[in-house]
Amino acid sequence: MLSDKKAVAVLPATDLKRAKDFYTEKLGLKILNEPPGMLAVGAGEDTMFTVYERPEGTKADHTVLDFSVGDIEKEVADLKARGVIFEEYDMPEMGIKTENGIAIIGDWKSAWFKDSEGNIIGLDQM
Numbered sequence: 001m002l003s004d005k006k007a008v009a010v011l012p013a014t015d016l017k018r019a020k021d022f023y024t025e026k027l028g029l030k031i032l033n034e035p036p037g038m039l040a041v042g043a044g045e046d047t048m049f050t051v052y053e054r055p056e057g058t059k060a061d062h063t064v065l066d067f068s069v070g071d072i073e074k075e076v077a078d079l080k081a082r083g084v085i086f087e088e089y090d091m092p093e094m095g096i097k098t099e100n101g102i103a104i105i106g107d108w109k110s111a112w113f114k115d116s117e118g119n120i121i122g123l124d125q126m
Contacts, residue, residue: 009049009065013039013117014057022116023051026082043067051117063112063122072109072125076101079113087112087120 013019016039023029023041032048033040039051049065058064069075076086086101089112096103102111109125 006047011049011051011064011115011117011119012054012056012058013051014053014055015117016051016053018116019051026079026084028082058118060120063120065119066122066124069123069125072102072111072123075123076111084113087114 011019016037020031020039023039024031030042031039032042037053040048041051042048067075080086080101086098088098088101089103090097095105096110098111101113102109107126111123113121115121
């Protein structure tokens with residue numbers, strides 16, 4: 001069954017070179033493989049995700065990729081220094097209100113930004 005298999009997110013990009021530059025230069029991630037029309041992007045703890053080229057880009061209006069972090073304030077500051085722009089949300093129906101890009105939801109802290117292609121990426125500290 002799938003309970004012992006690795007799961008991998010797959011994100012669309014209208015401009016694969018722009019996406020590659022964003023993930024490597026802004027987020028500091030490594031490209032593991034570049035088959036035609038795709039990128040395999042490596043992250044920590046032996047995880048990865050793929051980005052594939054498609055003409056119409058993303059249609060998702062929700063978080064499509066999430067990174068677990070130990071110190072969200074430091075990560076947000078580091079990414080802002082690299083030019084990443086964090087989203088500001090005010091969604092009282094969900095108990096989410098960001099301040100300086102970070103929402104505190106009980107014991108959980110979250111922050112969101114969009115990649116170069118409009119995909120919503122999250123950071124979470126639990």
